Amino acid sequence: MSQSGQSSESVIEIRNLGKVYRDFWGRPKVKAVNALSLDVRKGEVFGLLGPNGSGKTTTLKLLLGLLFPSEGEIKILGKSAADVAKNERIGYLPEESYLYRFLNAYETLDFYGRLFDMPASVRKERSEKLLDQVKLAPQARHRQLKEYSKGMTRRIGVAQALINDPDLVMLDEPTSGLDPLGNRDMKDLILDLKKQGKTVLMCSHLLADVQDVCDRIAILYGGELKVMGRVDELLKAQDETQILSSKLTPEAIKEVEAVLKKHGANVLKVDQPTANLEDLFLKTVQESRDRPGHRTVKEGAKS
Amino acid sequence: MSFDAQPIVFSEALIAWLVTAGGLLLLILGVSFLSALSQGNSGLKMFSSEAGGVLSDLISLSPRRIWALSKLTFIEAYRRKALAVFVVFALLFMFAGWFMGGGDGDITNDQVKVYVSFVLRAISWLTLPMALVLSSFGIPEDIRVRSLHTVVTKPARRLEIVIGRVLGFALIGTLVLSVMSVVGWIWIVREIPAKAQEMLVCRVPVKGDLTFIDRNGVPAEKGINTGDIVDFRSYIEGATKARAIWTFSGVGENSLDAEGNLNLENQFFAFRSYKGDMNHQLLYDFQFRNPEKKISFTTNPMEMGEFRGVRNKVPRKLERPGDDKTYDLIKDFVTSKGTLTVEVSCIDREQYLGMARPDLFIRLPDRSFAAGYFKAVLGIELMMILVILISVCSSTFLKGPIAALLTFVLLILGGEDSHKFMDQLVTGRSKENTEVLDQQVKQLEAAYVEAMKMPEGNEKDTAVQAARKQLEVKRNKLQTIKDGFKGGGFFESIYRIYTHMNDTTELPEGNPAMTIMVKVDDRLTGFLWLCKQIIPRLATFNNMSEYVANGFDVPWDSALLPCVLITLGYLLPCILLGYFALRVRELESK
Numbered sequence: 001m002s003q004s005g006q007s008s009e010s011v012i013e014i015r016n017l018g019k020v021y022r023d024f025w026g027r028p029k030v031k032a033v034n035a036l037s038l039d040v041r042k043g044e045v046f047g048l049l050g051p052n053g054s055g056k057t058t059t060l061k062l063l064l065g066l067l068f069p070s071e072g073e074i075k076i077l078g079k080s081a082a083d084v085a086k087n088e089r090i091g092y093l094p095e096e097s098y099l100y101r102f103l104n105a106y107e108t109l110d111f112y113g114r115l116f117d118m119p120a121s122v123r124k125e126r127s128e129k130l131l132d133q134v135k136l137a138p139q140a141r142h143r144q145l146k147e148y149s150k151g152m153t154r155r156i157g158v159a160q161a162l163i164n165d166p167d168l169v170m171l172d173e174p175t176s177g178l179d180p181l182g183n184r185d186m187k188d189l190i191l192d193l194k195k196q197g198k199t200v201l202m203c204s205h206l207l208a209d210v211q212d213v214c215d216r217i218a219i220l221y222g223g224e225l226k227v228m229g230r231v232d233e234l235l236k237a238q239d240e241t242q243i244l245s246s247k248l249t250p251e252a253i254k255e256v257e258a259v260l261k262k263h264g265a266n267v268l269k270v271d272q273p274t275a276n277l278e279d280l281f282l283k284t285v286q287e288s289r290d291r292p293g294h295r296t297v298k299e300g301a302k303s
Numbered sequence: 304m305s306f307d308a309q310p311i312v313f314s315e316a317l318i319a320w321l322v323t324a325g326g327l328l329l330l331i332l333g334v335s336f337l338s339a340l341s342q343g344n345s346g347l348k349m350f351s352s353e354a355g356g357v358l359s360d361l362i363s364l365s366p367r368r369i370w371a372l373s374k375l376t377f378i379e380a381y382r383r384k385a386l387a388v389f390v391v392f393a394l395l396f397m398f399a400g401w402f403m404g405g406g407d408g409d410i411t412n413d414q415v416k417v418y419v420s421f422v423l424r425a426i427s428w429l430t431l432p433m434a435l436v437l438s439s440f441g442i443p444e445d446i447r448v449r450s451l452h453t454v455v456t457k458p459a460r461r462l463e464i465v466i467g468r469v470l471g472f473a474l475i476g477t478l479v480l481s482v483m484s485v486v487g488w489i490w491i492v493r494e495i496p497a498k499a500q501e502m503l504v505c506r507v508p509v510k511g512d513l514t515f516i517d518r519n520g521v522p523a524e525k526g527i528n529t530g531d532i533v534d535f536r537s538y539i540e541g542a543t544k545a546r547a548i549w550t551f552s553g554v555g556e557n558s559l560d561a562e563g564n565l566n567l568e569n570q571f572f573a574f575r576s577y578k579g580d581m582n583h584q585l586l587y588d589f590q591f592r593n594p595e596k597k598i599s600f601t602t603n604p605m606e607m608g609e610f611r612g613v614r615n616k617v618p619r620k621l622e623r624p625g626d627d628k629t630y631d632l633i634k635d636f637v638t639s640k641g642t643l644t645v646e647v648s649c650i651d652r653e654q655y656l657g658m659a660r661p662d663l664f665i666r667l668p669d670r671s672f673a674a675g676y677f678k679a680v681l682g683i684e685l686m687m688i689l690v691i692l693i694s695v696c697s698s699t700f701l702k703g704p705i706a707a708l709l710t711f712v713l714l715i716l717g718g719e720d721s722h723k724f725m726d727q728l729v730t731g732r733s734k735e736n737t738e739v740l741d742q743q744v745k746q747l748e749a750a751y752v753e754a755m756k757m758p759e760g761n762e763k764d765t766a767v768q769a770a771r772k773q774l775e776v777k778r779n780k781l782q783t784i785k786d787g788f789k790g791g792g793f794f795e796s797i798y799r800i801y802t803h804m805n806d807t808t809e810l811p812e813g814n815p816a817m818t819i820m821v822k823v824d825d826r827l828t829g830f831l832w833l834c835k836q837i838i839p840r841l842a843t844f845n846n847m848s849e850y851v852a853n854g855f856d857v858p859w860d861s862a863l864l865p866c867v868l869i870t871l872g873y874l875l876p877c878i879l880l881g882y883f884a885l886r887v888r889e890l891e892s893k
Binding site for chain 2: 116117
């Protein structure tokens, strides 16, 4: 077992994967993925990053069997990507929650539960549990999906991805289109899945979200793997040191700078740390819920 | 009725299906294997991996998953307002009665036929397009909006998706058809006045084999053609040796009605070469003949019922005025093999009586109209299932509008006229020498005449039957070739048009280009034969409504069974083809 309790056993093994899109006559048009090799280990949250058109969604679809590789090999849970049996243990949240708009939430989960040959009682129990877990409002559960907002659709999309309690969950842009609250809930869910020992593979181009939840990441560009490794190791600035202390007086700051200069270090920045915008937003929303009507605008604040 | 459906021979149908479906499957497998072989080891590995995957899918079919998919299809169609078709149905039936007459006045058989035809046709024209549109767009729409991604990433096999879709569309179509058929039946019964309700019956005919004797007493394939474009019926000349001979099998006491009469119903046509006696219809008689006992009995002349048919109640006890001999129709005229021979002759000189095989039959006790009506509805249901199978199959590799168009075109091509045209295209290239076949027919006719002259007995019966069968087969073959289009296949036709060569002129001999051209055309004709086999013959389904509209029960062996077998024959190939198409298709292909 490696750090963070993750196993070294690979759940996904990709070797020399390539995908070339061809035109009607079979001529190559675009090489979307080129010689990609990586492993996703059991129990980790793995982020596949890259700008638009980098091949991350194509890679995900190759893993799911929605596209066929032009070259290379894929093994998921020890089985080929083309093997339908592997789907018993995986869950997939598509980019846009492509669900059947004429079904309501219960019918949707019932339908997907049947695809796993689940008995009726199990389907019913899991549906209720999942709808509570994804925090879908009870009054919305009997409405057809075509009436749902983006956030609600995303929630039911997550629920269907988890209906079979999968060992491997693949999420394509999971926080796309969500408000900060929904974003937070999604990240909490991913961390919760990790705690349960599940493996999560997520594709995203929203870096802050990936940084908060992923153990390891791979960055793709132009269909090629550019960087792969643990988040904390990759983001660590190797040639700098950060010290966080309680508030210092200007005199104390001068003394600290003098000590650092004495040891040959350059002082790069002295500042008060700032919270991130997401935390401020969440804090404000929570306070508004707890104290309705209360305003926290500072006196004399200029716009 | 203007058709005479023959009972289907199950073994022949099965062989034809095995040849066509099996041949296509072998062709697809062969092409796939060769394609894999051309890619070397990796191609073979992929082929064997795919073969393994297919077997695994077949073994792992789950009825629960199939039911889930069919239920999804049903709910989706229902919530997409597929049932709006009922609005059109209701509108039609609310106002149709205004235009169909009826009321409390006298009503004829033809008017009853109009009512029944209208209902069955309306049901058919509303349910079939609905089924076609729903099933053509189902899977393509799923692929377009990507909702299918959330299904194939579950352990649902592509085969289950295809079967589930077919079942779901069939269920919604059956629901629509059931409601419409019940409403339609109630509407017919209410629209027909009470005193005409007796016309709402389904006659159960026992048909015989029909042969002819010409005016010189020689057996003939058909009677005379009096100039009709449609040669379904042929005519016998009055006051000559010309006869139409029906041989009914399986006749016995159970063929008689409750009063002990044999009901012989006929719907002969008349052709008058001169005006004649306008106070009565053309006259005809029946002659019952028993070749075993060498006795015959001729009935009194009877008037035919033009455009309305006549039901002759022939009493079991046959006696002639002035003749003290009486006969028992069953004991004296039904042979030991249970056959009854009835010869019809026209009495009026220089007038002609027209008939086809279905025009004289023994009428058994009638069945209820509801029984026949719902059999006709079953025919529509089977046709709807066939449409769904073809639409779903084609929608797995075509976009929705194209799949709908392809299915629609196949429905058009499945009509009787189109099939006849294709038959003519395929057989016109036959290399059989028609002169030689003509000679063979003449020889067989002579053999038939010789067999007829044999002493009465089992040996004669066997010889006559054998001679008649051989003669019929040869005549049919000759006629089919004669009916075929001449002038060669595709390339030969282009050559003939370009060189202004008419279709009876032989091609120049010894020219290699001509030889190659003819050989290529033969292969194309073979391909056309295959296409003809693939396109369903839809007249079989439409005939079921015709039976009921004309007041007949729908026979099992010549109507219902062929429809069931055609639908079953398309079930497996369509589902398998749809499965393979969906399996090899990239669902996220840009």
